[in-house]
Amino acid sequence: MDEKDWLAIRVLYEEKNISRAAERLYVSQPALTYRLKNLEKEFGTSLFYKVKNGIEFTSEGIYLADYAEEMIRKLQKTKDYILNMQNEVRGTLRLGVSSNFAQYKLPKILKKFSAQFPHVQFSVHTGWSTDIMHLLNSASVQLGILRGNYEWYGLKTLLHKERLCLISKDEVDLDDLPSLPFINYKTDSSLKNLINGWWRDRFSDPPLVTMENDRQETCKEMVKQGLGVSILPEICLQPSDNLHTYGLSYKNGEPVLRNTWLMYNQDVLRLSTVKHFIDFLNKTASL
Structure with missing residues (x-):
């Protein structure tokens, strides 16, 4: 087996479909089928069956898919360390980033960093x-940027704290929230x-939920049209939204904060x- 075999097995294991796996691998379906048959011949056993x-x-x-995943990680790690032996800072940085941070912070x-x-x-x-x-x-990634608190036994650094905010098109009284469309x-x-x-x-009654959206940005657009109120992290809000925002606090006066961690x-x-x-992240004031 070589790197192409490992990748083919991993993608096929994820997709459970030969045609979709071939599309992801940018090969024809017959070519992938031929490679898989050769692997079955090499190991003298069936690796999968049709459903x-x-x-x-x-x-x-x-078992072979687990082996392929392990070999891919080892090869990538070897490439990383060989590039690291050179004097220049070069190589591939593998990041896992929460969606909101990726949308609002990561591109800049x-x-x-690329400029440096x-x-x-x-x-x-x-x-x-x-x-x-x-x-x-x-x-699968070297660094993770996550929002919220998760159990992690490695190293972690607090990058950012932000407040949760109620948003509405018009002014509202927070005490009236249970009766407002949410x-x-x-x-x-x-x-x-x-x-x-x-x-x-804050309340004994549940929110009056009138809409369920799949994305925060869709939710925000609904609020802009006066169709209800919602609660969003501060990172999602821009002055150009022209919304009324209310930073949330608990009854004891403590603000409701969400942490962003580097792990x-x-x-x-x-x-x-x-x-x-x-x-660079720790020194970047824009966080």
């Missing part, structure tokens, strides 16, 4: 913070728990690209 709308891996196939950060270190490339995965935790735990949106459990915790601290394992500090990026 409706796709395939399922055999026990041998699952990467642009400034033009030979560094970026591999960026974005998603909910729970998704980024999975990437960190599997060593617009919800899908988000990770950390933010949802923070919002629910504040609500239970990583000790061993990645041996890479100059990672170390320089961490130093």
Whole structure:
């Protein structure tokens, strides 16, 4: 087996469909099928079997998929360390970043870092913070930027604190919230728990949810049209939104804050690209 075989097995294991896997690998379906048959011949066993709308891996196939994933990580780590032996700061920085931070903060950060270190490339995965935790735990990324509080046994640095805000098109009295139309949106459990915790601290009645959206930006646009109120992290709000915003506090007066963390394992500090990026983040006042 070689690197192309490892990648083919990993992608096929993720997709469970040969045609979709071939599309991701930028090869024809017959070419991928031929490669897979050769692998089965090499190991003398079936790696998967056909089911409706796709395939399922055999026990041998699952074992080989785990092996392929491990070899891909080892090869990437080897490439990282070999590049790190050179005097220049160069290589690929693999980042896992929560969606909001990626949308509102990350582009400017990467642009400034690239200006200082033009030979560094970026591999960026974005998603909910729970998704980024999975990437960190599997060593698929070197650094994770997550929002909210998660259990992590590696190193972590607090990058940013922000307040949760109620937003509305017109002025409202916070005491009237349970009777006002409330617009919800899908988000990770950390933010949802923070919002629910504040609500239970302030009110005995649940919110009057009239809309469920899949994105925070969609929710904000609904609020702009006067269709209800909502609660968003401060990072999502811009002066150009022209909305009334109310920073949330608990009954005891403490503000409702959400933390943004930088998380990583000790061993990645041996890479100059990672170390320089961490130093850059810690020194960047725009966070």
